[in-house]
Every structure is written in structure tokens, then in C-alpha cells.
Amino acid sequence: MKVKEPFFWVNISCGIIIMVFIVLPLVEMLTAPSLSMVKETIKDKDVLRSIWLSIYTAGLAALFSFVFGTPLAYILARTDFVGKRLVESIVDLPIVIPHPVVGIAILSVAGKNHWLGQLFSDLGIRIMGSVTGIVIVLTFVGLPFYVNAVKNGFESISPRLENVSRSLGASMTSTFFRITFPLAWRSILIGLIMCSARAISEFGAVVVVAYHPMIAPVLIYERFEAYGLAYSQPVAVWLVSLCLVLFFVLRILTLRTGKSS
Amino acid sequence: MIEIKELCTKLGEFRLDDINVAIDKNEFFVLMGPTGAGKTVLLEAITGLIPVQKGCIYVGGKNVTTLSPEKRGVGIVYQDYSLFPHMTVRENITFGLRYNKIKKETAKERLNRLVKNLSLENLLNRLPTNLSGGENQRVSLARALMIEPLVLLLDEPLSALDPRFREEIREDLKKLHKDSDTTFLMVTHDFAEAISLADRVAVMNEGRIEQTGTTEEIFRKPCSTFVADFVGMKNLFAVHFSGTEARINGLEIDIGYTPPQRCSYIAIRPEDIVLSVKKLDSSMRNSFCGVIKALIDRGLYYEVWMEAANTVFKATITKRSLFELSLREGMNIFFSFKATAVHIF
Ligand SMILES: Nc1ncnc2c1ncn2[C@@H]1O[C@H](COP(=O)(O)OP(=O)(O)OP(=O)(O)O)[C@@H](O)[C@H]1O
Ligand SMILES: [Mg+2]
Numbered sequence: 001m002k003v004k005e006p007f008f009w010v011n012i013s014c015g016i017i018i019m020v021f022i023v024l025p026l027v028e029m030l031t032a033p034s035l036s037m038v039k040e041t042i043k044d045k046d047v048l049r050s051i052w053l054s055i056y057t058a059g060l061a062a063l064f065s066f067v068f069g070t071p072l073a074y075i076l077a078r079t080d081f082v083g084k085r086l087v088e089s090i091v092d093l094p095i096v097i098p099h100p101v102v103g104i105a106i107l108s109v110a111g112k113n114h115w116l117g118q119l120f121s122d123l124g125i126r127i128m129g130s131v132t133g134i135v136i137v138l139t140f141v142g143l144p145f146y147v148n149a150v151k152n153g154f155e156s157i158s159p160r161l162e163n164v165s166r167s168l169g170a171s172m173t174s175t176f177f178r179i180t181f182p183l184a185w186r187s188i189l190i191g192l193i194m195c196s197a198r199a200i201s202e203f204g205a206v207v208v209v210a211y212h213p214m215i216a217p218v219l220i221y222e223r224f225e226a227y228g229l230a231y232s233q234p235v236a237v238w239l240v241s242l243c244l245v246l247f248f249v250l251r252i253l254t255l256r257t258g259k260s261s
Numbered sequence: 262m263i264e265i266k267e268l269c270t271k272l273g274e275f276r277l278d279d280i281n282v283a284i285d286k287n288e289f290f291v292l293m294g295p296t297g298a299g300k301t302v303l304l305e306a307i308t309g310l311i312p313v314q315k316g317c318i319y320v321g322g323k324n325v326t327t328l329s330p331e332k333r334g335v336g337i338v339y340q341d342y343s344l345f346p347h348m349t350v351r352e353n354i355t356f357g358l359r360y361n362k363i364k365k366e367t368a369k370e371r372l373n374r375l376v377k378n379l380s381l382e383n384l385l386n387r388l389p390t391n392l393s394g395g396e397n398q399r400v401s402l403a404r405a406l407m408i409e410p411l412v413l414l415l416d417e418p419l420s421a422l423d424p425r426f427r428e429e430i431r432e433d434l435k436k437l438h439k440d441s442d443t444t445f446l447m448v449t450h451d452f453a454e455a456i457s458l459a460d461r462v463a464v465m466n467e468g469r470i471e472q473t474g475t476t477e478e479i480f481r482k483p484c485s486t487f488v489a490d491f492v493g494m495k496n497l498f499a500v501h502f503s504g505t506e507a508r509i510n511g512l513e514i515d516i517g518y519t520p521p522q523r524c525s526y527i528a529i530r531p532e533d534i535v536l537s538v539k540k541l542d543s544s545m546r547n548s549f550c551g552v553i554k555a556l557i558d559r560g561l562y563y564e565v566w567m568e569a570a571n572t573v574f575k576a577t578i579t580k581r582s583l584f585e586l587s588l589r590e591g592m593n594i595f596f597s598f599k600a601t602a603v604h605i606f
Contacts, residue, residue, distance in 0.1 A: 018476055160339050163305070163308065164337060164345075165345075165356070167331070167335060168336065168356055168358030168360065168404070168405070169357050170357070177370075183347055
């Protein structure tokens with residue numbers, strides 16, 4: 001048998017340390033509360049409501065990203081223009097901004113002393129402490145993930161397919177719906193999942209804009225503050241399970257694209 | 262059918278410059294040129310996929326310069342087939358029907374004819390992903406011809422195929438062209454394809470058209486040094502003319518007539534030079550004695566380089582004749598060619 005160098009063993013040990021570092025706390029947390037307690041928790045109206053709120057606000061954020069992000073992703077994938085780099089950087093900006101700052105930034109346009117906030121309040125739309133506010137924040141943080149995933153998807157489709165389609169008589173619009181979109185749907189799905197996964201785990205930005213109604217991460221935080229670790233864990237189990245489901249669907253989808261391309 | 266007038270366009274560093282081409286109805290026109298010459302760019306300008314800066318493009322007598330691609334009646338077939346991977350072969354072929362007001366019966370009849378001519382019967386319900394290269398290319402031809410475009414552009418349609426399929430598809434192309442009214446404009450690197458398919462050929466270089474003419478004209482009478490070199494005129498010399506003779510370093514080559522004023526080059530195709538160990542007693546007016554400098558194995562034939570009066574001539578010879586003449590480097594050899602084999606520019 002070949003004798004491995006120390007270098008090899010250093011690499012292996014570091015790898016193991018990282019695995020343990022990630023997996024151990026999660027497993028501990030998931031196994032700490034008893035099964036009956038976990039079951040009990042989901043019967044709690046507040047918990048159920050907050051998890052449901054988390055799911056559908058994240059879903060709405062993904063929907064908005066889909067509607068507004070898809071055309072932008074297409075432009076970024078297909079055209080070259082002055083300032084494209086700038087646009088791409090702006091799209092990525094929400095990723096690097098500290099989460100509470102995102103909340104504060106959104107509040108600063110949503111307040112009464114800003115014309116946009118004024119316009120919203122005239123229209124009867126409340127942002128502070130409302131579901132609308134939560135969805136706006138979640139869209140803000142999730143959008144970059146959607147746009148980038150879908151842009152990559154569009155880029156991987158040869159523009160020649162679109163050229164051929166047009167030379168066969170299809171307009172730009174028909175070409176998009178008959179060729180580009182069906183070929184990109186998997187990337188679009190991946191984008192939607194990444195976006196909602198990001199949105200569902202947001203805490204810092206939401207807590208600034210809307211403490212109530214409570215999304216799941218805020219509820220977990222509140223239980224932790226008020227009653228301690230043991231009371232927050234069962235709720236966390238539910239939220240993490242939800243995220244893991246999204247994560248596995250994403251994994252399956254990306255693995256398949258990896259194979260087919 | 263296609264008329265391109267003074268077309269100019271710029272793409273980054275590259276520019277198409279003053280392109281003028283006229284292609285007749287139902288002609289098979291071949292566009293050749295080294296890589297990067299702008300052949301694909303020209304095709305995409307004709308389809309309307311890249312904007313034109315100056316000049317006009319007419320298709321079927323209509324000025325289409327500012328028309329969007331789907332309204333031009335110009336089909337395109339790419340080297341990489343570009344089949345829609347999420348559609349079956351049948352869906353691919355019939356893709357364009359709904360945009361082209363074609364009667365149901367006509368469409369059906371046309372589909373059957375194309376499927377039969379291109380032997381696609383067993384493939385109709387398969388996805389393109391697992392078809393062979395030749396099958397893919399036949400599907401993409403069928404797809405383009407299904408809507409009977411006025412003009413079909415083919416961008417190196419055979420170059421990605423293995424040689425076995427290449428000949429097969431070449432024959433298919435010939436047949437399809439004969440059976441339809443569509444005008445074909447094909448880009449290729451392959452001289453054999455050009456010779457077997459083309460009615461006329463244009464040679465492009467660095468965004469310009471160097472020469473347009475019949476295959477015969479291009480190969481036998483190249484009008485510039487570039488074209489001569491491109492079509493394989495390996496013997497290209499700068500000369501001084503005097504009367505009906507061309508002089509290179511003291512060699513006097515009889516060209517049979519007085520060349521026009523502006524000419525200063527001659528070219529001789531290597532296969533037009535005859536080699537012999539003894540001086541030939543023949544009607545060929547040019548016969549010289551040289552020394553063999555090199556024998557280069559080119560696979561099916563040998564290239565013989567010989568020097569006379571400090572000038573290297575290149576001739577090609579089969580392996581068999583090479584052994585029969587028992588040629589060696591350094592030996593003396595006679596080489597002869599007819600006055601009519603000398604091209605002048
Ligand atoms: N969209 C583009 N933007 C900028 N430059 C381009 C673009 N498309 C092509 N070019 C440039 O134009 C030149 C001609 O390209 P083109 O593809 O027409 O060559 P070609 O004659 O088709 O060569 P080949 O035989 O290799 O296919 C190349 O130098 C290429 O880099
Ligand atoms: Mg090309």
C-alpha cells in the first residue's frame with residue numbers, strides 16, 4: 001500500500017472538521033426536542049400561522065422575482081450594452097448589504113416623509129408591520145439569486161436556436177415562448193427555489209420592517225428571548241425541515257441539469 | 262434572387278466591407294474563404310440577425326435591409342444542426358408551418374416528400390438528442406425546406422459530419438436543390454464540395470469578396486494572389502513581363518500571349534507541372550532543368566520541390582511515379598508545363 005504524505009492527512013482532517021462543524025449543531029438541534037413536543041408545537045396556532053406566513057411570503061417573493069426578473073435575466077444573457085457590468089453589480093447588491101440595513105433602507109422610502117411612502121399610504125398600502133412589507137423585503141433579498149440562476153440558464157441556450165426559429169418565421173415573442181422558455185424552465189425552477197430558500201431564512205431585514213405579523217424566524221427568536229432554548233427548538237425543527245425539503249428538490253434539479261448538459 | 266449592394270457592417274473589431282453579390286434564382290452559390298473571413302457574419306446579415314450599417318439587401322426583388330428576420334423568407338442551416346432539443350423530429354420539421362400560411366394538404370405532401378427523400382421515416386417521433394450527426398443534419402435540412410424559403414443559407418452544413426456521411430448529405434443537397442425552387446447559398450471550406458455542388462463561387466477574405474465566378478474560373482483563373490494561394494496555386498511568382506514571356510531570375514517562361522499592363526504575377530498549379538528524368542520531347546513550351554530540394558509526403562501524393570535559377574517550383578506526383586522515376590533529393594530533374602497552365606495577374 002502506498003504511504004500517504006502528511007499533506008493528505010491534513011486535507012482529510014480539515015474536511016472532517018468542517019463536516020462535523022456543519023452537521024453536528026443541526027443534528028443536535030433537530031434531536032433535542034422530543035417527538036411529542038414537536039407534534040405539540042405544530043398544534044400551536046401561533047406557530048402554524050407563522051410557518052404558513054413564511055411559506056407564502058417567500059412564495060410571493062419568488063413570484064415577483066419570476067415576473068420582473070425573467071425579462072431582466074434574458075436581457076443580461078442575450079445582449080451586450082454599455083453599463084451592463086453596472087446593472088449586474090446592482091442586481092448583486094442585496095447579497096452583500098447587511099440584513100438589518102436592507103430593512104432600514106426599505107423603511108426610508110416607505111416612510112411618510114418620502115414621496116413614495118406618501119403615495120403608498122394614499123393608496124392605502126401599509127408597509128411597516130404588514131404582509132406587504134414582508135413580501136417587499138423578501139423580494140429584495142431573494143431577487144439576485146433568481147436573476148443570476150435564470151441568466152445562467154438563458155446563457156446556456158444557444159442563440160442559434162433562436163436564430164433558426166426566427167428564420168422559420170417565428171417572431172421574437174413566439175420564439176421566446178416556444179424555444180427559449182421551455183428550454184430554460186429548469187433553470188427558472190432552480191431560480192425560484194433559490195430565491196424562496198433565501199427568502200424563507202431571512203430574519204434581520206424582516207424584523208426591522210415587520211415584527212408583527214410574525215414570520216417563523218421572528219417567532220423562533222421571540223420564543224428564544226422570552227422562554228429560552230427548549231421552547232425555540234421545536235419551532236426551529238419545523239422551519240429547518242421545510243428548508244431541507246426545498247434544498248433537496250434543488251439538489252435533485254441541479255444534479256439532473258448537470259447530467260443532461 | 263439575392264442581391265447585395267455595397268453592404269458594410271461593423272462588429273467589434275471586424276468589418277464587412279463593400280460586399281456586392283448577385284445570386285440568381287435557384288442557383289447553387291458557394292461562399293469560400295479562410296477562417297475569420299466573415300462568411301458567417303455575411304450569412305447572418307442576410308438573415309437579418311445582425312444589423313447592417315450601409316448598403317442594401319434584396320431578396321426576391323424586395324428590399325429587406327430593414328425587415329426583421331422572420332419576414333425575409335430566408336432560411337438558415339447551421340453546422341451544428343441547431344435542432345430544438347425539446348421537440349421530436351416531426352415537431353422540429355413542422356415548426357415553421359404555423360407562421361407560413363401553408364395549406365394542410367400541401368404541408369402534408371411536402372412533409373412526406375422530404376421525409377422520403379431524406380429517409381427520415383423511422384426518426385419522426387424521436388428526440389434529436391440521440392440521433393447521429395448525419396441524421397441531425399438531414400432533419401435540419403428538412404426543417405428549413407419545409408417552409409420553402411426563397412433562399413436557404415447553409416453555414417458549413419457538412420463540416421461537422423464524418424466523411425462517410427458527408428458524401429451522403431452532399432448528394433442529398435444536390436437532389437434537394439434540383440427538386441426545389443429555393444436558391445442555395447452555402448459556406449464551405451472544402452473544395453470538393455464546391456466543385457461538386459456550386460454553380461458559382463465567391464471567395465472572401467478579411468470581410469471582402471475577392472472574386473466571384475464559376476468554379477472553373479476561380480480555380481483556373483484566380484484574379485488575385487490571395488485567391489490563387491487560397492485555391493492551392495502553390496507556384497506563385499512575381500515576374501517581369503516582356504512580350505509573351507515572363508522572367509523570373511533569368512528563367513524565361515512562355516505564356517503564349519501579351520499580358521495586360523497591370524499584371525506582375527504568374528501562378529502555376531502544382532498538378533499542371535510534369536516531371537521527367539530526361540528532357541521531354543513534347544509540345545510543352547516551357548521545360549526547365551532543376552535540382553530536387555525536398556520530397557514531402559502529403560499522404561496520397563508527394564510534393565516535389567525543385568530549384569531552378571534560385572526559384573523554387575512545387576509539383577505534385579503520385580507515390581507510384583515517385584518510385585518509378587526513383588526521385589531523390591539533390592538529383593537533377595526536368596519539369597515542364599504548358600503556356601496555358603500559367604495564370605497571370
Ligand atoms: N458578434 C460579434 N461581435 C464581434 N465580432 C464578431 C462577432 N461575430 C463574429 N465576429 C468576428 O468577425 C470575424 C468573422 O467571423 P465569421 O464567424 O464570419 O468568420 P467565418 O468566415 O465564418 O469563419 P469560419 O470559417 O471559422 O466559420 C471574426 O474575426 C469574428 O471574431
Ligand atoms: Mg463561420
